Amino acid sequence: MAIDVVPEWMSNLEDEDISFIKRFILASGSLKEIANYYGVTYPTVRLRLDRLIQKIKISDEGETDSYIALIKRLAVNDKFDYHTAKLLISHYKKGLEEEIK
Structure with missing residues (x-):
């Protein structure tokens, strides 16, 4: 099948x-x-x-946010290091929190 x-x-x-x-x-x-x-x-x-x-x-993990999923994939593919990925995701999430306020 x-x-x-x-x-x-x-x-x-x-x-x-x-x-x-x-x-x-x-x-x-x-x-x-x-x-x-x-x-x-x-x-x-x-x-x-x-x-x-x-x-x-x-x-x-089923990341629903396409930006975060992209950042994670790029880090796994060694396009940049893990620390940079965490920094980008953290900054992005802070920006989203600011928009909600």
Whole structure:
């Protein structure tokens, strides 16, 4: 039975993330095998997997504010650091609170 609808957590992933997941499944979850396939170290593959986990968790949080979701995705993708992401989100939320007052 084919799935007609792509789950939201998958739709937020990049093509290379989907390829990594496919390779991971085909390797029966062996990070050592994945490292050999990509020609990188085990810690590099572990870091990549940890980032994918973060991306999926962000999607599962169901952030309703698209700006905050974008900031979180950019931080997970190393577009900027975690501290900067927290600062941007905090500043944004303060601005929203000011608008309500």
